[in-house]
Amino acid sequence: xxxxxxxxxxxxxxxxxxxxxxxxxxxxxxxxxxxxxxxxxxxxxxxxxxxxxxxxxxxxxxxxxxxxxxxxxxxxxxxxxxxxxxxxxxxxxxxxxxxxxxxxxxxxxxxxxxxxxxxxxxxxxxxxxxxxxxxxxxxxxxxxxxxxxxxxxxxxxxxxxxxxxxxxxxxxxxxxxxxxxxxxxxxxxxxxxxxxxxxxxxxxxxxxxx
Amino acid sequence: xxxxxxxxxxxxxxxxxxxxxxxxxxxxxxxxxxxxxxxxxxxxxxxxxxxxxxxxxxxxxxxxxxxxxxxxxxxxxxxxxxxxxxxxxxxxxxxxxxxxxxxxxxxxxxxxxxxxxxxxxxxxxxxxxxxxxxxxxxxxxxxxxxxxxxxxxxxxxxxxxxxxxxxxxxxxxxxxxxxxxxxxxxxxxxxxxxxxxxxxxxxxxxxxxx
Numbered sequence: 001x002x003x004x005x006x007x008x009x010x011x012x013x014x015x016x017x018x019x020x021x022x023x024x025x026x027x028x029x030x031x032x033x034x035x036x037x038x039x040x041x042x043x044x045x046x047x048x049x050x051x052x053x054x055x056x057x058x059x060x061x062x063x064x065x066x067x068x069x070x071x072x073x074x075x076x077x078x079x080x081x082x083x084x085x086x087x088x089x090x091x092x093x094x095x096x097x098x099x100x101x102x103x104x105x106x107x108x109x110x111x112x113x114x115x116x117x118x119x120x121x122x123x124x125x126x127x128x129x130x131x132x133x134x135x136x137x138x139x140x141x142x143x144x145x146x147x148x149x150x151x152x153x154x155x156x157x158x159x160x161x162x163x164x165x166x167x168x169x170x171x172x173x174x175x176x177x178x179x180x181x182x183x184x185x186x187x188x189x190x191x192x193x194x195x196x197x198x199x200x201x202x203x204x205x206x207x208x209x210x
Numbered sequence: 211x212x213x214x215x216x217x218x219x220x221x222x223x224x225x226x227x228x229x230x231x232x233x234x235x236x237x238x239x240x241x242x243x244x245x246x247x248x249x250x251x252x253x254x255x256x257x258x259x260x261x262x263x264x265x266x267x268x269x270x271x272x273x274x275x276x277x278x279x280x281x282x283x284x285x286x287x288x289x290x291x292x293x294x295x296x297x298x299x300x301x302x303x304x305x306x307x308x309x310x311x312x313x314x315x316x317x318x319x320x321x322x323x324x325x326x327x328x329x330x331x332x333x334x335x336x337x338x339x340x341x342x343x344x345x346x347x348x349x350x351x352x353x354x355x356x357x358x359x360x361x362x363x364x365x366x367x368x369x370x371x372x373x374x375x376x377x378x379x380x381x382x383x384x385x386x387x388x389x390x391x392x393x394x395x396x397x398x399x400x401x402x403x404x405x406x407x408x409x410x411x412x413x414x415x416x417x418x419x420x
Contacts, residue, residue, distance in 0.1 A: 016411045107405070189415040199317040208289070
């Protein structure tokens, strides 16, 4: 466990991208792949790819190539990538609704089992394909349905409070679509997907000249 | 221009986050802020905040603090953050529809003026508040409406082709929601927001123990 945890987050992120590419290559019947091929497809240097893979795999040289199926299995086992997660979407604005309806398709291995919204009228009338509960039932529902992952799409000012209710219920991971920097206790992972912030960064880089 | 371009992308990204925080602080009437306050709110070390700001501002010590309005203006001017951009959403699946309908609200300074979809039936029947065109009209429409920014929400296999049509039309920046690593020419900026990939990373970090 200690050895696993020592992988830097950016390396873990790149290995997740490698895993997804290996899934595609497997499906296409490609049995063997070099670090150069992987790097080319992902826009990462071959040397970095080899270094990342060396974190999880002792033997085998990336220069001569990797067995697609074997490397895919190694990465999946190392990071539990084929485990199933049970999720809820919290906040049913347009983005939240799109994610609860399409989530099963976008996020494989993620089973969305509930949604929450603070608008009681919306809770009673909306049909998104999973049961919808009022936000004051978050903690109890998360606990009862054994939900471990939350997609957070509430308005920024309520994000921290919702996150705390989710965590009290037992949530271990949050995909945070709000602009709020969540304060969470140890053992809870947050991945920030700040769309407004991403656009600001895009426009800044466009202004600087691409 | 050279000096501006020399700012590393992660520093530019952090300064964009600082800018958005300064907007909130300004609105709350906070006139003075320290690097420690900024860092605390953003989950970044105060030292890094000071170093990032030093890229764009010669004088003023972050240790004693910054004038909120002045720093906000400096960052905005440096990165053109208050410029307006004209955008299109390409691909009207659920996520694309949510983004075209809510984009104006999520992305300030972004004016969504058109949308595209390959499904001619959808093009004729959907109402998302802006004109919808078939994808074969991308290049001509982007050129005619002077669109500079694209939100790309098409299925992965068509992403590269759509990107090329957009760029031929004059697009300078793409928010790429597909899992495809786009190959673009110089002068075009791509910001990848790969939701499926982000979930894989979240699940990997959850598995490693948060």
